[in-house]
Amino acid sequence: MFFSYFGKYILLLKAVFRKPEKFSLYWKEIAKEMVYIGIGSLALISIISVFVGAVMTLQIAFQLVSDFIPKTIVGSVNRDSAILELSPTICALVLAGKIGSSISSEIGTMRVTEQIDALEIMGINAPGYLILPKIIAGITMIPILVYISIFLALLGGYVGGVASGVVSSSDxxxxxxxxxxxxxxxxxxxxxFIFGFIITSVASYQGFYVNGGALEVGKAGTKTVVISCIAILSADYIITELML
Incomplete structure (x- = not known):
């Protein structure tokens, strides 16, 4: 089952990265997807990041029960936690639910309404036209969202820590x-970057190979979120092991 799934996934990616018929059409789709993934997700990521940073500061300060541990450790632990784990992983898991299910539903609906078949009949590379802009937008905008999330998590930690009095501004x-x-x-x-590729490619695969009707499109969206979350956490462990 796994090898069959993986084989179809690789074949789909080969079709996706085939040379485009007309670059101008692809650029328009890429720009549209970048706006949707980037700007459309900015508010949600910002709210989550600020509160996660504030909560982490309070929890770290709560653990510092010894007077021999300097209060500056609160900022350094919060910084490293946000950069290495919290912002990349939490952002990816949230976006897997928001973006992944949307992409899967969009492409799945086109599949069951035979719009993809119509594109293929007209000689258009349907996987490339529908999926490539989403993957490019994902690997471009999700890193930007993660860096914004890191900044806002540190800012939220500052506001939460100073407002609650657990750490001074200077510390x-x-x-x-x-x-x-x-x-x-x-x-x-x-x-x-890797998480962005996983989210967009898995969602596109699930939508592209939908069989049935509206019920199957909904199930594909659910499978997208589950598989993406498992793949993100697995990739998180592998990248951490290799790079750290």
């Missing part, structure tokens, strides 16, 4: 600036 800022390793940002970027 928090000193914590997030002291001992910063730029390589961690590269790790976050690689994770975001």
């Amino acid at each position: 928090y800022i000193q914590g997030i600036t002291t001992g910063f390793i730029p390589y961690t940002m590269a790790v976050a970027g690689v994770k975001a």
Whole structure:
């Protein structure tokens, strides 16, 4: 079952990355998908990131029961947690539900209404035209969203920590600036890139091979979220093992 699924997945990707018939049509679709994935998800990612950063600051401060541990550690732990794990992974899991199910439903509806068959009859590479813009937009915009999420998580941690009194402004800022390793940002970027590819390609696969009607389209959306989340967490472990 797995090998059959993986084989069809690879064959679909080969068709997706075939040379486009007309680049101008693809650029319009790419721009539309970038707006949907990037700007359309910005508000949700921003709200989640701010609150996650604030909660993490409070929880880290709660664990610091010893007077011998400097308060600056709150900022440094929150920084590394946001960069390496929280922002990339939480953003990816949220976007798997929001974007993944939408892509799967969109392509699945086109499949059951025979719009994809019509494109193929006209000689258009349907996988390339429908899926390639989504993948390019995903691997481009999701890393940007992750970096925005990191900034907002640190900002939320600052506001939450200072407002609650668990850490002073100077201690928090000193914590997030002291001992910063730029390589961690590269790790976050690689994770975001891979997660973006997983979300868009898995969703497109599920939608493209829908058989049946509206019920099957709904099931494909559910399978997209489940498979994407499992693949994201697995990839998260592998990337962390290889890069750290």
